[in-house]
Amino acid sequence: MIERILPPGVATAAAYDDPPEAVLLPEEEAAVARAVEKRRLEFTTVRWCARRALAELGVPHAPITRGERGAPRWPDGVVGSMTHCDGYRAAAVARAGEMWALGIDAEPHAPLPGGVLRTIAREEELPLLDGLRRTSPDVHWDRLLFCAKEAVYKAWFPVTGRWLGFEDAALILDPGGTFTARLLVRDSPFAGFKGRWTAGDGLITTAIAVPPRA
Numbered sequence: 001m002i003e004r005i006l007p008p009g010v011a012t013a014a015a016y017d018d019p020p021e022a023v024l025l026p027e028e029e030a031a032v033a034r035a036v037e038k039r040r041l042e043f044t045t046v047r048w049c050a051r052r053a054l055a056e057l058g059v060p061h062a063p064i065t066r067g068e069r070g071a072p073r074w075p076d077g078v079v080g081s082m083t084h085c086d087g088y089r090a091a092a093v094a095r096a097g098e099m100w101a102l103g104i105d106a107e108p109h110a111p112l113p114g115g116v117l118r119t120i121a122r123e124e125e126l127p128l129l130d131g132l133r134r135t136s137p138d139v140h141w142d143r144l145l146f147c148a149k150e151a152v153y154k155a156w157f158p159v160t161g162r163w164l165g166f167e168d169a170a171l172i173l174d175p176g177g178t179f180t181a182r183l184l185v186r187d188s189p190f191a192g193f194k195g196r197w198t199a200g201d202g203l204i205t206t207a208i209a210v211p212p213r214a
Helices: 026-032 037-056 125-135 141-160
Strands: 011-015 078-085 088-095 101-108 169-174 178-183 192-200 203-210
Touching (some): 011 037, 026 037, 037 088, 078 141, 088 101, 088 203, 101 141, 125 141, 125 169, 141 169, 141 178, 141 192
Antiparallel strands (some): 011 088, 101 203, 169 178, 192 203
């Protein structure tokens, strides 16, 4: 699904299960040495997806270890993002000269658990969600807001190395499959982000692709 909402120049790979051929490289093993089986499978398969996407760019097989706050460490000259949820794992990568930042996320297309929306939404976003629910009730807009904010963070953090809370981005979701994010932090290298979203097959996916600075 993620490939539908990313521009040319971004290579993607996805999986809907955990195939036996998906294995970790030795350098990656330590990160999940004590993890439960579910976590280990997610970690393994999403890296298998990432290596398949990197191969499309002609990047040699390489470990993708965890950096600060768990962000993936990509090979030199590459930007990328990964995501996993129940029934879906995906990675997106691009040459650093073709994209400045990437952020992708996938979530089950279902309502957020009770009480979660108030922890991730800004006050001004709530009436917008109410309007979207009335006009397009087939979309779980609360989950889409969460998914889009996750993509915002994934695009933001590798460039800045700084935390960005849910309250630090004000989003507008469009029923046509796009969204915008206004960043509310000082000294941001980005004025904001434009992203795309899609829903289907029980999933919501979001993607942000930031072109190089002029």
